Amino acid sequence: MRKDAPALMITCEHASNAVPGFVMRAFKAAGLAGIPEDVLRTHRGYDIGALKAFRKLVRAMRPDFSLAGTFSRLVADLNRSDTNRSFFSEYTRDLPGNVKEQVHKMWLSHRDTVEKYVAGQVKGKGKGLRVIHLGIHSFTPVLEGTVRNADVGILYDPDREAECRIADALIREIKARAPELRIRRNYPYRGTSDGLTTALRQKFGEAYAGIEIEMNQALLAGLV
Numbered sequence: 409m410r411k412d413a414p415a416l417m418i419t420c421e422h423a424s425n426a427v428p429g430f431v432m433r434a435f436k437a438a439g440l441a442g443i444p445e446d447v448l449r450t451h452r453g454y455d456i457g458a459l460k461a462f463r464k465l466v467r468a469m470r471p472d473f474s475l476a477g478t479f480s481r482l483v484a485d486l487n488r489s490d491t492n493r494s495f496f497s498e499y500t501r502d503l504p505g506n507v508k509e510q511v512h513k514m515w516l517s518h519r520d521t522v523e524k525y526v527a528g529q530v531k532g533k534g535k536g537l538r539v540i541h542l543g544i545h546s547f548t549p550v551l552e553g554t555v556r557n558a559d560v561g562i563l564y565d566p567d568r569e570a571e572c573r574i575a576d577a578l579i580r581e582i583k584a585r586a587p588e589l590r591i592r593r594n595y596p597y598r599g600t601s602d603g604l605t606t607a608l609r610q611k612f613g614e615a616y617a618g619i620e621i622e623m624n625q626a627l628l629a630g631l632v
């Protein structure tokens with residue numbers, strides 16, 4: 409890698425469907441049912457297959473920095489701002505304030521770790537792109553009866569030149585290796601929706617480029 413080349417960072421916000429012990433105890437103490445196991449096991453609890461894909465990519469691409477989330481998005485969503493209405497789920501929003509504060513601290517710890525890494529790369533290094541971030545996600549093949557007609561979604565901000573270039577390069581590389589895959593841009597979500605990449609763009613401007621790779625869970629099913 410060239411000395412002035414941007415650093416590569418890979419993260420996986422929805423890697424885990426774990427519910428931390430203190431949250432479980434808080435549900436019990438508050439007389440709440442908690443998050444049902446059968447819901448945690450579905451795409452609502454986490455991005456099924458995403459952690460395996462993330463680990464494979466980390467092994468293959470050897471990023472300068474990588475980080476995976478350690479709790480379910482039904483506890484709090486690492487890919488939402490803490491001001492988003494769906495930051496706490498329907499299960500956690502009624503927990504006592506002190507427990508929600510602790511959950512928020514857990515969210516902050518992930519967010520701060522990522523932000524500090526990017527800030528360290530940007531600091532004192534002049535203009536231009538310093539960090540390329542790939543966020544690894546998966547989506548359910550069928551949502552509310554609608555079959556999603558893509559295998560891979562590449563999410564980015566089409567108004568940002570560097571992200572367009574990186575998205576084009578990724579699509580080219582994936583097509584060269586797996587021409588059978590259906591790839592769509594900014595599908596099944598828009599790259600500019602509220603999330604980690606959007607927050608980092610606002611904070612670091614042109615020094616940062618964030619691309620989310622959304623993979624169809626049907627495609628990841630056989631991944632070991």
Ligand SMILES: [Zn+2]
Nearest residue numbers: 422455545546
């Ligand atoms: Zn996700």
